[in-house]
Amino acid sequence: MTSHSSAARRDHDVIVLGTGMAGTAIACILARRGASVMMLERNTHPRFAIGESMLPQSAMWLWMLARRFDVPEIGRLSDFDSILSHVSPRCGLKRTFGFVYHHEGRDNDPGESHKLIPPDLPFVQESHLLREDSDAYLLDAAIARGALYRDHARIEDIDIGDDRVTVRLEDGSVHRGRYLLDGSGFRSQLATRFGLREEPTRLRTRSRTIFTHVEGLPAYDDIVDPATPAPGSQRYHDGTLHHVFDGGWFWVIPFGNHREAGYGVTSVGVTLDMDVFPPNDLPAAEEFARHVARFPTIARHFSDARPIRPFVKTGRLQYSSVGSAGQRCFLLPHSAGFVDPLYSQGLVSTFEAIYALALTLTAALENDDLGPARFAEVDRLQREQLLAADHLVHNGYLAMRDFATWNAWTHLWMANKLIGDIYTTRTCLRSLAAEDPTTLDEAIAHVPFSVNGPTASEHQRLLSLCSRELEAAAAGSTAPDAAAEHMLAALAASRWLPHGAYGWGRGSSTHVDFTPSRLARVLLWGKLAAPVELRRNVFDFKVSTLAREEIRRQLRQRRTAVERDPQLVRA
Ligand SMILES: Cc1cc2nc3c(=O)[nH]c(=O)nc-3n(C[C@H](O)[C@H](O)[C@H](O)COP(=O)(O)OP(=O)(O)OC[C@H]3O[C@@H](n4cnc5c(N)ncnc54)[C@H](O)[C@@H]3O)c2cc1C
Incomplete structure (x- = not known):
């Protein structure tokens, strides 16, 4: 798909490589601000992508991006109800963050579980994003704002000159721009071509993962002992569940956990500490099944799960770069580095960095001040985010070795989350x-x-x-x-x-x-x-x-309910 027939002949203000959430969100903002943008995507949409569990902070950053840069389309992804109305009914609800601890060969002791149910905020609500749909939605939004788009774009060469950037594709087309943003993720084009990866990475976490999407996975709450009452006002199934054990953890991210769901698929994966479980040649599905079988409660939870796509098995997840800002180019967060999905921090860092980058880049384009010094603060922010995430996750893996340390560490993590969420909420209010x-x-x-x-x-x-x-x-x-x-x-x-x-x-x-x-x-x-x-x-x-925002939310919800069912007017 090409959104403009003369795309190959024009010079652009900004060329964006990769149309995940980062590439498309920044393209929307830049186009809204009047910049000419060309998005180049190696694959095509809709397409599978990972990174599905939102947090209150990732939802709030989307809300802030929408409000600050006047792009309401982005804001529709910050609230579960508006996702259902405007983006896709195939996304899931997220009201809880659950950690259930397991010992090999033993049923889970319900006392060794944590469930965090964050405050219900009036202006955002986190979700499980089916990235196939959310990314296609944001791509359409960027195109509607005037950004140009080429899919199946195979890059042959990137040339960074003093006054422009040139990207040549294998099909012979040439794209020129004043600035290049690399949102192509862990196989970052800029990092690979210009040797920007930190080797070895300074990150301390050492983990790998195996994941897929499955059908037939029941609500966890339905398979545990019915005599044990579920804690809290929400089920584990109403959010992201982590089955934690010494040396790793499973994620369970349901998309079909709400009344309007027509898509009973769940994202599942196991992430393993490589020092405990070194890489091996086992086929992905077989290694995944072996880890499931070690824990009786997890085995019960997964007994009817049927993969709907092949498992993916990765090598080490962690990577980092010597820097994000170069002459006329910048690595977006997931291209610059990544730690591990344990605390769902990836999208928070992505949206936060995009906010900072959008402020800097729109100003820098005005006076063509596009050297690395201008972007040093955004670079610093990204590096800080990465190191902070590494610190949290590395300690998380150390803590997992025993429930006592895991419990104590989870107390600290919850404190961190609560104060961080309140701070971001306060800024919005x-x-x-x-x-x-x-x-x-x-x-x-x-x-x-x-x-x-x-x-x-x-x-x-x-x-x-x-x-x-x-x-x-x-x-x-x-x-x-x-x-x-x-x-x-x-x-x-x-x-x-x-x-x-x-x-x-x-x-x-x-x-x-x-x-x-x-x-x-x-x-x-x-x-x-x-x-x-x-x-x-x-x-x-x-x-x-x-309080005012809560009243507004209730009125909004009432209006939406009446639109869906006019009979309610009489009620
Ligand atoms: C296993 C795993 C689980 C995760 N889970 C979570 C989670 O639950 N919550 C969370 O907040 N974060 C999570 N993350 C992090 C999250 O995936 C990223 O923060 C997020 O996807 C970043 O979006 P992005 O647009 O930068 O990159 P991506 O989503 O990786 O998108 C990159 C895009 O670039 C395209 N591309 C690739 N190569 C090229 C090329 N050569 N030229 C042009 N285009 C190219 C790709 O096709 C894709 O469209 C997870 C990450 C991993 C690895």
């Missing part, structure tokens, strides 16, 4: 109150847990302490129970956590359900009792804006 989208830019200036984030000092202290304990437990110099006890004690003593809303540091606290009353407790704490830095920098929004 302040921009709504000010009715000024440019105020959203402060989300980039103060990334929550970066070196300049408002909670950085306490976060770094807890993170360093827990890392030391996990390393000691892994080296055998501390017993896992003792390491977990030290970690939990540090969390229990932290003044930076709302202890009235969850038992941080109490080993028996596992699930947390942020119902409206629990959220109210967090807000009261944040407004009145939290350390002054948190009150000033994280809880400095008006609760009335939250």
